[in-house]
Amino acid sequence: MKNSRLHSVWTPWLFLAPFLLSFTAFIAWPAVRSLMLAFEQTFGPRTIAFVGLTNFRFMLHDPFFWTAVGNTVLFTVAAVVTQIPAALGLALLLNRADLRGRRLFRVIFFAPSIVGLAFVAIIYSIMLEKRTGFINSSLHSLLPAWDPDFPWLDHYVMPSLILAVLWLSAGFYMVYFLAALQNVPGELLDAANIDGASPWQRFRHVTLPEIRPVLNIILLLVVTGSFQFFELPYLLYNETNGNGPDNKALTIVTYLYQTGFRSGDLGYASAIGWLLTLVLVGLALIQRRLTQKEEL
Amino acid sequence: MSPAPAHRLLRPATLLIYLLLGFFALLTLLPFVWMICAAVKTKEDFFTSQFLPRGPGFLGIAWDHLTLHQFVRLFRDLPVPRALLNSIFLASVGSVLATLFCAMGGYGLSKFKFSGRQALTTAILGTVVLPGALLLVPRFETLYHLGLVDRYLGIFLPALAPAFGLYLFRQAMINSVPADILESARIDGCGEIRIFFQIVLPIVRPMISAYLIISFIALWNDYITPQIMLQSPGRQPLSVVIFSLKGLYADDYSLMLAGTLVSIAPVMLLFFLLQREFISGLTSGAVKG
Numbered sequence: 282m283k284n285s286r287l288h289s290v291w292t293p294w295l296f297l298a299p300f301l302l303s304f305t306a307f308i309a310w311p312a313v314r315s316l317m318l319a320f321e322q323t324f325g326p327r328t329i330a331f332v333g334l335t336n337f338r339f340m341l342h343d344p345f346f347w348t349a350v351g352n353t354v355l356f357t358v359a360a361v362v363t364q365i366p367a368a369l370g371l372a373l374l375l376n377r378a379d380l381r382g383r384r385l386f387r388v389i390f391f392a393p394s395i396v397g398l399a400f401v402a403i404i405y406s407i408m409l410e411k412r413t414g415f416i417n418s419s420l421h422s423l424l425p426a427w428d429p430d431f432p433w434l435d436h437y438v439m440p441s442l443i444l445a446v447l448w449l450s451a452g453f454y455m456v457y458f459l460a461a462l463q464n465v466p467g468e469l470l471d472a473a474n475i476d477g478a479s480p481w482q483r484f485r486h487v488t489l490p491e492i493r494p495v496l497n498i499i500l501l502l503v504v505t506g507s508f509q510f511f512e513l514p515y516l517l518y519n520e521t522n523g524n525g526p527d528n529k530a531l532t533i534v535t536y537l538y539q540t541g542f543r544s545g546d547l548g549y550a551s552a553i554g555w556l557l558t559l560v561l562v563g564l565a566l567i568q569r570r571l572t573q574k575e576e577l
Numbered sequence: 578m579s580p581a582p583a584h585r586l587l588r589p590a591t592l593l594i595y596l597l598l599g600f601f602a603l604l605t606l607l608p609f610v611w612m613i614c615a616a617v618k619t620k621e622d623f624f625t626s627q628f629l630p631r632g633p634g635f636l637g638i639a640w641d642h643l644t645l646h647q648f649v650r651l652f653r654d655l656p657v658p659r660a661l662l663n664s665i666f667l668a669s670v671g672s673v674l675a676t677l678f679c680a681m682g683g684y685g686l687s688k689f690k691f692s693g694r695q696a697l698t699t700a701i702l703g704t705v706v707l708p709g710a711l712l713l714v715p716r717f718e719t720l721y722h723l724g725l726v727d728r729y730l731g732i733f734l735p736a737l738a739p740a741f742g743l744y745l746f747r748q749a750m751i752n753s754v755p756a757d758i759l760e761s762a763r764i765d766g767c768g769e770i771r772i773f774f775q776i777v778l779p780i781v782r783p784m785i786s787a788y789l790i791i792s793f794i795a796l797w798n799d800y801i802t803p804q805i806m807l808q809s810p811g812r813q814p815l816s817v818v819i820f821s822l823k824g825l826y827a828d829d830y831s832l833m834l835a836g837t838l839v840s841i842a843p844v845m846l847l848f849f850l851l852q853r854e855f856i857s858g859l860t861s862g863a864v865k866g
Contacts, residue, residue, distance in 0.1 A: 287763040288689065296685030296773065297697075300678045300738050307735035308704050311715035318715070374598050379591070388852050389602045392609070395848045397798025399820040400837045404608055406823070407615075407830050413624055415611050422627075448605065460860040509708045512801060516820065534710045541714040542805070554711030561706050 318551035329548075336552035346553065348528050349536040352439075356532065357507035359443050364503055367451040369496075372458035373484075387459065390452030402516035405445045409433040434517070438529035442514055454499050461495035462488065494572070501568045505561050509534050533557055616835035617643045623831045647835035657836065659811060660818035664797055664840075667729065667814055671736045672793040676785060678737045683746025684777055688754060698747070705740045710801075717805060731806045736796060742788055748861065749784040750777070787858020790851050794844050815840040 322332045340346050371390055375383055396404075408415040411430045420427040433441045465488055473483045489496075511534035515523035522543060523535040533553065541550030614628040622630040622642055632639020651657040686698055716735055717726070725731035754777055762772050778785065800816040807813050819836040826832050848855060 287760065288769060290691065292769050293685040293689035293691050293694075295769070296681040296689075300682030300685075300743060302738075303678065303734055304701065304738035304740075306719060307716050308707075308712060308738060308740070309700075310719065311712040312704065312707055314715035314718070315711050371601060374594055374601075377591075377594070380594070386598050386602060387856070388849065389605055391852070391856065392845065392848070393605060395794060395798075395844055396841055397800065397816055397844075399798070399800040399816040400841055403820065403823060403833055403837050404612060407834065408608060408611070413830075415608075415627060418627055448608065452605065456856050457860055505706070509710075511710060516800070519823070534708055537708070538710050538713070541710075547714050550714060551711065554708055557708055558706060558711065561708075565706065 315551040315554060318548050319555045320552075321548045323545070323547050332548070336549050337556065339549065340552065340556065345528070345531065345536060346533075349531045349533045352529065352531055353508060353510065353533045355439060356442065356510055357504055359439060360446060360507040360510075361500065361503055363443055363447050364450055364454060365496075365499065367447060368454035368499070369458050371451060371455045372462055375455075375459055376462040387452075387456065390455055392452065393449050394453035396449070398512040399516055401445060401449060402513060402519075405441070406434065406517055409441050409444075411435070435526055438514075438518075438525050442510075442517070442530070445513060445517075446510075454503070457495055457499055458492065461492040465491040497568060497572050501565060504564055508557065508561060508564075511535050511538065612834045612838055615831050616647055616838045617645065618831050619644055619646065620829060620831055647832050648839070650832060651836055651839060655822075655836075656810060656818060657815070657839065660813060660815045661839070663812060664814040664816070665843075667732055667803070668793045668796040671733050671796045672789050674733065675737050675739060675742055675792045676788045679739065679742035679746045679788065680778065680781065680785065681773070682738075682743045683748075683750050684754075684773060686743070687747045687750040688756065688759060688777075701740050702744055705744075713801070713805065720806065726806060727808045727812065729807075729812065732803060735802075736792075739792070742792065745788060745858065745861065746781065746784060749781045754780050783854060784858060784861070786851065787854045787861075790847060790855045791858055793847065797844050 318329075319336060320331060320333060321329050322335065323329050375386055377383075380386075393401075409417075411417060411432060414433070416433065417427070417429050417431050420431075421429040431437075469487050469491070470483055473487050478486070510532050511523075514525065514530040514532055515535050515538065518525040518530045521530075522539055524531050534557070537550050537553045537557070540546050540553065611628065615623055618626070618630060619642065630639045630642045631637055632642060634640040686694065686701075720726050720731045720735075723731075725734065758776060759772060762776055767776075797814075798816060799814075800820060803814050804817050807817070810818075815836075819833070819840050822829070822833050822836055
């Protein structure tokens with residue numbers, strides 16, 4: 282095999298070089314550096330000292346950190362129970378061979394995920410305003426009992442964020458489900474149909490097992506993405522640096538960002554980031570274990 | 578052909594599906610429609626009407642109230658033209674280079690055997706679990722030492738090595754570039770660079786167009802990186818400039834929404850034109866692999 286090689290040993294490295302150069306300088310090295318910083322403390326601009334696990338111990342007793350963890354977990358649960366059913370539901374509605382305008386619907390549902398988060402923050406901050414906002418005034422004109430001063434952003438922080446993210450990402454995950462549904466063998470569904478299975482039974486016993494691998498991937502994407510939820514709450518509540526009223530919008534990554542860029546506590550910020558990374562890796566490993574078990 | 582009668586029977590169900598889809602499509606589109614209407618209204622009309630101001634005109638709308646004044650303000654009084662050029666520059670140069678580097682890297686990683694290949698692949702793809710914000714501070718430090726803060730290069734260089742892009746191209750190469758074509762080209766004495774540009778790239782062309790749009794849109798929409806790295810107002814892209822209106826023109830909603838519309842429209846147009854490539858590029862990794 283080795284003798285038949287017609288290219289030089291250097292050829293693959295020639296192609297990899299540009300990518301690896303940027304990767305090493307701006308991803309690999311920052312990762313290593315942040316791992317070092319997680320065990321260090323910065324005193325002033327130039328002095329850095331190794332402090333062992335102090336940063337991690339501090340985290341245990343830091344009420345802001347735990348508020349951020351609580352908000353993030355709450356958001357993650359809410360994101361899973363809203364986004365996955367919405368995305369799968371839309372995909373199931375669209376997955377019919379005889380449907381006209383399927384491509385148009387797919388484009389419409391996907392379109393919000395093209396909008397940058399800075400722009401989503403502008404749109405939703407105006408739409409969710411108390412009296413003048415589009416959402417309250419529409420709800421009020423549909424249901425006169427609806428309070429036009431309903432305090433979405435001031436009081437209902439999590440529902441506001443969930444609403445914006447649902448609009449933003451239901452169509453994004455939908456295209457993955459749709460692609461998976463189109464790979465479900467039609468003969469299986471036809472056979473179930475002939476056997477008299479109800480639509481729900483067909484979904485539960487034929488479709489769901491077939492799309493299980495994609496469902497697992499999307500579940501992992503939604504969970505790990507939600508654990509890193511940051512830009513939208515940070516921008517929607519940028520007057521308070523992302524804290525929101527009563528710190529209700531504070532997420533783990535917002536707190537990391539504030540600690541690193543606002544307070545300049547690079548060591549503590551890195552420790553938070555690496556703890557989060559460990560949790561994400563743990564979640565990915567659990568998901569993999571579960572998937573493998575299912576396949577056995 | 579044969580199931581046609583069955584479909585006739587399903588008519589009410591089909592109708593229900595269309596109704597549901599139409600309802601959800603309407604909900605999805607409402608924020609866009611509302612934004613477009615708000616952008617052509619005056620500051621006063623914004624508060625008195627949900628969509629377009631009512632009046633005696635055609636369809637009961639006061640067409641003469643509509644104005645392009647907000648766009649005039651954006652382009653004449655505010656640094657929006659410059660920001661638009663900055664966004665176009667950053668997103669197009671960045672996406673072309675990132676696509677080229679990822680295609681080259683994906684080729685190098687998948688079509689050659691060398692020791693340490695598996696470890697390198699795992700190391701690169703493993704970095705996708707790192708939270709982006711964790712790398713921001715040390716990255717800023719590196720750019721600072723290289724003297725690249727407040728320079729476009731400071732935005733480009735870190736954007737050229739996305740692990741996700743490398744993954745997509747590696748998959749595309751494994752799935753569609755046969756090894757024997759490369760071998761026979763080498764036997765014919767074709768150079769490695771020529772093989773890549775004339776044989777490999779044309780084969781993975783669908784992935785090239787997909788990744789070009791994916792990374793163009795991602796760079797266009799990025800807010801945090803340019804906000805940290807580019808401090809001179811004249812260098813900032815639309816995301817940073819338009820978002821800064823939120824603080825400066827707090828109750829000037831029509832202006833902000835017109836600015837948002839100007840920022841979203843170019844990528845929306847690109848997406849509508851190339852949506853097939855875009856979506857198939859995104860889903861190719863997850864669904865088949």
